[in-house]
Amino acid sequence: MYLPPFRYVAPRTLDEAIALLREHGDDAKVLAGGQSLLPLMMLGLARPGVLVDVNGIPGLDRIEADGDAVRVGALVRHRAVETDPRLRAACPVLADAAPLIGNIRVRHRGTVGGSLAHADPAAEVPLVATALGATVEVRGAGGARDIPVHEFFRGYLETALGPAEVVTALRLPARGPRMGYGLAELVRRSGDFATVSACAVLGLDGGGRCTHAAVAIGGVGPSALRMRGAERLLIGQLPGDRTLDDAADAVRAEVAPESDVHASADYRRAMARVMARRALGAAVARAGGESRAAGPGAVRS
Amino acid sequence: MIPEPRADGLSPAAYRVVGRALPRFDVADKVRGATQYAADWQMPGMLVGRILRSIYPCARIRRLDVARARALPGVAVVLTARDLPRSGVEEDPTGAGLLRFTTPILADGVVRYQGEPVAIVAAASDASARAALAAIEVEYEPLPGVHDAEAAARRGAERVHEGRDNVFVHWKLRRGDVETGFRGAAAVVERTYRTQRVDHAYLEPEAGVAWVDADGVITVRASSQVIEHFRALAEILGLPHNRVRVIAPFLGGGFGGKEDMTVEPYVAALAWATGRPVRMVWGRDESLLARPKRHAFVMRYKTGAARDGSLLAQEISLLADAGPYPLLSPRVLFAALVVGCGPYRVPHVRIDARAVFTNNVPASAMRGFGAMQMTFAYEAQMDLIAHALGMPPAAIRERNFLRKGDRLPTGEAAGTYVALPELLRRAQDALGERSRPSGPTARVGRGIACNMQPYGRTVWFQDRASAWLGLEADGSLVIRAGVPDLGGGQAASLAQIAAEVLGVSVERIRVHVGDSALTPLAGGTFATRQLYMSGNAALRCARELRAEIAPVAAALLEAAEADLEFADDHVGVAGAPDRRVSLARVVAECSRRGVPVSRLSAFQGERSAPPDLDTGQGRTFPDYTYGCHAAEVEVDTETGETRLLKYAACHDVGRAINPQSVAGQIQGGAAMGIGQALGEEIALEAGVNLTTLFANYLMPTAPDLPDIQAIVLESGEGRGPFGARGIGEPPTGPPLATIAAAVADATGVRPLELPITPERVFRALAGRAGTKEGR
Numbered sequence A: 001m002y003l004p005p006f007r008y009v010a011p012r013t014l015d016e017a018i019a020l021l022r023e024h025g026d027d028a029k030v031l032a033g034g035q036s037l038l039p040l041m042m043l044g045l046a047r048p049g050v051l052v053d054v055n056g057i058p059g060l061d062r063i064e065a066d067g068d069a070v071r072v073g074a075l076v077r078h079r080a081v082e083t084d085p086r087l088r089a090a091c092p093v094l095a096d097a098a099p100l101i102g103n104i105r106v107r108h109r110g111t112v113g114g115s116l117a118h119a120d121p122a123a124e125v126p127l128v129a130t131a132l133g134a135t136v137e138v139r140g141a142g143g144a145r146d147i148p149v150h151e152f153f154r155g156y157l158e159t160a161l162g163p164a165e166v167v168t169a170l171r172l173p174a175r176g177p178r179m180g181y182g183l184a185e186l187v188r189r190s191g192d193f194a195t196v197s198a199c200a201v202l203g204l205d206g207g208g209r210c211t212h213a214a215v216a217i218g219g220v221g222p223s224a225l226r227m228r229g230a231e232r233l234l235i236g237q238l239p240g241d242r243t244l245d246d247a248a249d250a251v252r253a254e255v256a257p258e259s260d261v262h263a264s265a266d267y268r269r270a271m272a273r274v275m276a277r278r279a280l281g282a283a284v285a286r287a288g289g290e291s292r293a294a295g296p297g298a299v300r301s
Numbered sequence B: 001m002i003p004e005p006r007a008d009g010l011s012p013a014a015y016r017v018v019g020r021a022l023p024r025f026d027v028a029d030k031v032r033g034a035t036q037y038a039a040d041w042q043m044p045g046m047l048v049g050r051i052l053r054s055i056y057p058c059a060r061i062r063r064l065d066v067a068r069a070r071a072l073p074g075v076a077v078v079l080t081a082r083d084l085p086r087s088g089v090e091e092d093p094t095g096a097g098l099l100r101f102t103t104p105i106l107a108d109g110v111v112r113y114q115g116e117p118v119a120i121v122a123a124a125s126d127a128s129a130r131a132a133l134a135a136i137e138v139e140y141e142p143l144p145g146v147h148d149a150e151a152a153a154r155r156g157a158e159r160v161h162e163g164r165d166n167v168f169v170h171w172k173l174r175r176g177d178v179e180t181g182f183r184g185a186a187a188v189v190e191r192t193y194r195t196q197r198v199d200h201a202y203l204e205p206e207a208g209v210a211w212v213d214a215d216g217v218i219t220v221r222a223s224s225q226v227i228e229h230f231r232a233l234a235e236i237l238g239l240p241h242n243r244v245r246v247i248a249p250f251l252g253g254g255f256g257g258k259e260d261m262t263v264e265p266y267v268a269a270l271a272w273a274t275g276r277p278v279r280m281v282w283g284r285d286e287s288l289l290a291r292p293k294r295h296a297f298v299m300r301y302k303t304g305a306a307r308d309g310s311l312l313a314q315e316i317s318l319l320a321d322a323g324p325y326p327l328l329s330p331r332v333l334f335a336a337l338v339v340g341c342g343p344y345r346v347p348h349v350r351i352d353a354r355a356v357f358t359n360n361v362p363a364s365a366m367r368g369f370g371a372m373q374m375t376f377a378y379e380a381q382m383d384l385i386a387h388a389l390g391m392p393p394a395a396i397r398e399r400n401f402l403r404k405g406d407r408l409p410t411g412e413a414a415g416t417y418v419a420l421p422e423l424l425r426r427a428q429d430a431l432g433e434r435s436r437p438s439g440p441t442a443r444v445g446r447g448i449a450c451n452m453q454p455y456g457r458t459v460w461f462q463d464r465a466s467a468w469l470g471l472e473a474d475g476s477l478v479i480r481a482g483v484p485d486l487g488g489g490q491a492a493s494l495a496q497i498a499a500e501v502l503g504v505s506v507e508r509i510r511v512h513v514g515d516s517a518l519t520p521l522a523g524g525t526f527a528t529r530q531l532y533m534s535g536n537a538a539l540r541c542a543r544e545l546r547a548e549i550a551p552v553a554a555a556l557l558e559a560a561e562a563d564l565e566f567a568d569d570h571v572g573v574a575g576a577p578d579r580r581v582s583l584a585r586v587v588a589e590c591s592r593r594g595v596p597v598s599r600l601s602a603f604q605g606e607r608s609a610p611p612d613l614d615t616g617q618g619r620t621f622p623d624y625t626y627g628c629h630a631a632e633v634e635v636d637t638e639t640g641e642t643r644l645l646k647y648a649a650c651h652d653v654g655r656a657i658n659p660q661s662v663a664g665q666i667q668g669g670a671a672m673g674i675g676q677a678l679g680e681e682i683a684l685e686a687g688v689n690l691t692t693l694f695a696n697y698l699m700p701t702a703p704d705l706p707d708i709q710a711i712v713l714e715s716g717e718g719r720g721p722f723g724a725r726g727i728g729e730p731p732t733g734p735p736l737a738t739i740a741a742a743v744a745d746a747t748g749v750r751p752l753e754l755p756i757t758p759e760r761v762f763r764a765l766a767g768r769a770g771t772k773e774g775r
């Protein structure tokens, strides 16, 4: 477990970085927090000849809140997401998801952009971004473009990023008036990736009926997945226990996980239901603005 | 009642040094990162050694061609089995004349587990060593192999070794008549328990450097628990025993994983072949892949008890998956056999303990050494019997606890005080008030488990340890003892013992350990034997040295020998604080009079023949350490997750030489057992290891564990120095059963298989509706 040899370059501007990526093509990799890339290299699963370190590029580490909409720069660390008061006010679900990532050392280095580009199916930032219907801002030689999150994640560790494109920011939509969210995950050991994770976002109308429903599940497929069937069951309904149970049952039917050394497919499916139900319960409580809200933070089982 | 301490006729207050939590002399360097561990050793011209390991668990090697690798630039040598004078040493792994076996150092023609060494290289750099490995051409003919221990033990099973039965050891214990016992029983409980393979996972993976000294002695400085391996190394290289020297520097943990040889034969052979220093450091992936593990056990227990809870009969059948080589399996299985019934009186006992060859990763010594797996089963049986009889778990234990003088199933008497009633009470009390469940799907449960773990080797190994003590002209002290220090404070405790007797302050004691050429041999650091054996050797040596110099000091002080006090680097006269002379002055006077100020002493453990092989009756272990643990868990009944809320571990250590080291052993041992109970597993699929990273080998980390309360009882009765008992291994055993009991208490479902994963608990809860499983 040693790092194979590589060339290291630290451009000062985005354009320089993009030029370097173009020049070296497949042989080059962006280095952000290094918390996913370096482990892959140590294991021999990635062998880039050139590392393009983007940490010195100014302006990528900003959090910009515009009312309720937020733009989180690619180099913003998970720890900043966790602690920035403006971000917490504008997008509490992302702020609550951040402390679930790894451990404090990982969070001080790992970045939002890196999490998106790495596209681990059990990662928190992609999960929340998926549930919120966020937008990924990227830049390449041809200029900047926006990619909606559902088009961004293409499969296991795969994204729609072009070979010489860099993630520049994550844009989160404004929160509606009676919107609530819930997070729940199952983790075998503190600091590890979740075995199964769930994020639910619900919006209610004046009569308490569901006008907006998004349920995303991580760890059960090649990337975080929206549970369209469950969402359909919620829209237009009063989200009582029965309705939430039915939606959670739909999640169980909708996921198609695989078995691995940590959990069998059956168990993952059952846990997708449990986590979805917990996330939905918390979302309803928060959307109702009632004091029986799930309290601050996420439900981490 | 804990009896009054009796060792030495001294009460604890009379000890000046023993019993104090003195900072160990080795820790400051460790904290500063200055300790030169095995991998830190640098020598001019040093080569990098690497191993080519088998990718298959079972295969014939059709062709092995190293010519291309040898020709690569920077490659000094490539060795295969054919290039070694001897590819292994024939041994009797039973120690009782039951088996002869040669475990190959390098595979010759066939590989029998995934990761088995096939060839070794030494090269100028790591890159060229890796290139050499890649250039070695091996043509394998993969074979299906044998991967299921129970199937391997069946008649007619595919054989791992041609011409040998897969079952290669079968120990028997017969006492009384179990049928009679079961006939009279009011309750009989029968279950099968399974424990998994786990890894030692020491901080310091296997590493070492070897070189040929100017005088032609092959010197191996390696992370090893046993410097006496110099003999085997000499045999492999075809050299006289005195031409090989093994040095064990401070270890970053051993836990039995460095009891068999690790890098030693490879670095020795590479240095011998090249004449240059060679360093080899295994990666964590290599260590997890191919180092021997703790045995996976299948334990079938049938237990019968009378209405009042008295145990009547215990019938046990145990099968251990040894992998393809015997290593220390026979001894592990023997320890399991002896403690199979736990610390309880049972009149009728029948135990069969077998180990079987498979093509899985080998299993060998690991802290707890077979005895700890049994705890999982015998303590669960106690709970189940209690439940069947409507008794509380504590009550059935109290009714059956061994007492000093009672017969063990081997027919020998429990030779020292058994503090279990006190240990049980203290452990239970330590949990305090019961926690409230944290949510609607959470259930809180509690469990207790007791254990006994031998310390010291079985008496038929006729164990022996030596130590040398010498006073210097300035009154400082040198200790030499061939003890490898694994990080448990083995060296520092010798200083503390000598300081107590000779009055030298511990800061003025230098301890040299772990060098087969320069320190008197003490036997390896395993079997919880070093404090018992080398501690006794150092104590005896210190007393003899004191007796030697006492007349000289008495003459200087014009006092009676009986009135002398050795303390604070002086010899004084009791009751007369101003009458004293420095130790340096005493040493000078000794020199003038020709009285020696150094001494070599040995401690000889008990000697006995092996027990009767048909019945297991006879003398076995010198003594035992007893313990009781208590745990409180919270189980999420929707997910099956178990969270450990509180944990208390209580042991009678006889006498704590250094209470801080004792607490460290208890906390570390309990953490190791908790890891095995809840998460750790070396998972194999047809012999292929799926867990070669810490990302999927789930050791607990600090946030996963509550504070482990270490509770130390000192009965004053033990066979070690000052009445101490060994405490290295004992704390690893109870957590398995303690946590299983707590989960059973919380959920009503008894885990029979380890680790207790969320998925297993979830399934058990889901399946409960249909069964009437007791708790």
Ligand SMILES: Cc1cc2nc3c(=O)[nH]c(=O)nc-3n(C[C@H](O)[C@H](O)[C@H](O)COP(=O)(O)OP(=O)(O)OC[C@H]3O[C@@H](n4cnc5c(N)ncnc54)[C@H](O)[C@@H]3O)c2cc1C
Pocket (backbone or CB within 6 Å): A029, A030, A031, A032, A033, A034, A035, A036, A037, A038, A039, A054, A074, A100, A101, A102, A103, A106, A109, A110, A111, A112, A113, A114, A115, A117, A118, A120, A122, A123, A124, A125, A161, A165, A166, A167, A168, A191, A192, A193, A194
């Ligand atoms: C012990 C440990 C535990 C962890 N646990 C969790 C967890 O529980 N949940 C979780 O979500 N994550 C976890 N992680 C991963 C962590 O969150 C990483 O920070 C994250 O996945 C990647 O971010 P990074 O900045 O470190 O990216 P890097 O490792 O630097 O890069 C990752 C990949 O993204 C690419 N990349 C990075 N930035 C950009 C960019 N701006 N544009 C284009 N490509 C880019 C790189 O080229 C590389 O391919 C854990 C990591 C460790 C080491």
